[in-house]
Amino acid sequence: MNNENLRRGRSRPGIARTTLPAESDLPTPLPPARADSWTDDQVARWVELWSGPSANLWDDSARGMVALLVELEALGTNVNAAQLTEVRRISETLLLTPGSLAAAGYALPGWPE
Numbered sequence: 514m515n516n517e518n519l520r521r522g523r524s525r526p527g528i529a530r531t532t533l534p535a536e537s538d539l540p541t542p543l544p545p546a547r548a549d550s551w552t553d554d555q556v557a558r559w560v561e562l563w564s565g566p567s568a569n570l571w572d573d574s575a576r577g578m579v580a581l582l583v584e585l586e587a588l589g590t591n592v593n594a595a596q597l598t599e600v601r602r603i604s605e606t607l608l609l610t611p612g613s614l615a616a617a618g619y620a621l622p623g624w625p626e
Contacts, residue, residue: 530620537568545580551587558583566621567608578603 541563544551548559562568562579571579582603585596592600605613614620 528618530615530618530624532620532622532624533566533569533614535566535622537564537566539563539568542573542576544583545576548580551583555583555587558586562607562609565609567614570608570619575607578607582607 541560544556544559548556551559559579562583563571582600585592585600585603588596604610608614608617608619611621615624
């Protein structure tokens with residue numbers, strides 16, 4: 514957690530928020546069939562995303578978006594501007610950023626009240 518971002522207004526003190534568990538204990542869904550060609554790092558990232566706090570809010574409809582994020586992130590520095598924009602958009606849609614979580618009315622343990 515980046516407390517500096519929270520102090521800059523990405524979190525709104527005094528606004529009621531639901532605190533999510535620090536981790537999801539929901540079962541990790543199987544990756545899509547195309548994941549057969551994924552590297553071990555991509556599979557690990559899939560599991561990591563589905564174990565994170567935001568995954569508590571996802572259902573099976575998020576599988577495709579999470580898979581696309583894993584694949585785009587695997588490109589590393591070989592992404593073009595459109596792909597980088599898509600990574601940011603997906604991250605915000607999946608509530609993976611502090612700002613998107615706070616804007617949706619959620620918080621993580623330890624965030625300022």
